[in-house]
Amino acid sequence: MLVLFLLGLTVALIMIDSRRESANQSSSSASSPKPGSDQQLPQSVQHDISLFNPPQPSEKPSPIPALIEARQGAGTPTLPPISLFAETPSQAPQPKKFSSLFAPFGRLIPCELVITVDSSSIDTPIVGLVTEDVFHHGQLIIPAGTEVHGTAQLDHARDRIASNGRWTLVWQDGEELNVSGLALDHDIDPSTGTWNITDGSAGLRGQVIKSDNLADLKLYVAALLSGAAGAFTQTQTTAYGTYPLATLQNVPLMGAQSVLQDYAQQIEQAIDRDGFYVRVPAGTQFYLYVTQTLDKNDAKIGGSLVQTAQPAAEMPARTPTPAPTPSTTEATRSAFGPYPFYGTPPYRYP
Secondary structure, eight states: OHHHHHHHHHHHHHHHHHHHHHHHHHHHHHHSOOTTOOOOOOOOOOOOOOOOOOOOOOOOOOHHHHHHHHHHHHTOOOOOOOOOOOOOOOOOOOOOOOOSSEEOSOOEEEEEESSOEEGGGTTOEEEEEEOSOEEETTEEEEOTTOEEEEEOEEOSSTTEEEOEEEEEEEOTTSEEEEEEEEEEEOOBOTTTOOBOTTTTOBSEEOEEEESOTTHHHHHHHHHHHHHHHHHSSOEEEETTEEEEOOOTTHHHHHHHHHHHHHHHHHHHHHHHHHSEEEEEOTTOEEEEEEOSOEEGGGOEETTTOTTTSOOGGGSOOOOOOOOOOOOTTTEEEETTEEEEOSSSSSOOOO
16 A cells, blocks of 8 residues: 555656746736737937027117217206215214313212201202312312202111212202212211211111001000900811810900901001101201213203203303402301301201
């Protein structure tokens, strides 16, 4: 049986091999071209194409030359050719020329308050008078008795009123001059004539005044009663915290505690806002520190109105004013020495 199986397998293999050879021969014969059959080869086709020549526009004479000739014949003047010029650079601003009546930067002008300045009404202006003549190179720049006007400002210091920015000097003849400067304290010991350590510090030094002397006591009593009401309130402690009990005893205590807390808060806010204020009385001495160069020729009638003031060139020229020599009856003695005033405070002028 084994021999028969091997023989059958051999015959099957021979038959399969013969069929594979016949299939290869048929595929090779199909792929090889037959003699005389048509083969598709690339061909180039060439056609005659005529070029497109668009018609050229007919040239018409421009009417501008004819129009120009017609205008020239009619006597119309011809316009000149346009010329371009480079812009000339603007000239640098010329520095200001000061007159002989000037004082350099940083002059300390001794002044004295005419009206009381209060920080509770910060809109109150600062009005003072110059107490000493200001000279420079032997020329009188600011005479004693000249008015100074400024505006008050709040200062971080508890006992000071600040003032810096714009000041206006008003001469006795009505001329005005706007300057920039700030007010400094003038602290001098009249008995020894020496300056104290705060002399020249910024701001006007005044007196600190309490608006309500019992405000602190009221705040203390309100806070004490509010704490006592909270101590007598019945509470219950749970896992979520401590809560007041809804009993008849707790109702008035809780109401009183809430009212007292609000009252204490109102008193504290009033103390912070209006509890203290600074008052600088009239007659206080101070310095006006000028942070610019003073030129007396810039002073003019209506000088505070910068836009409507007349230019300085239209004002008449001045002659240097000699230093005044006050007599005994016309002089008023102060901590700075004698200076000319007419009468006694409030300084009345003729």
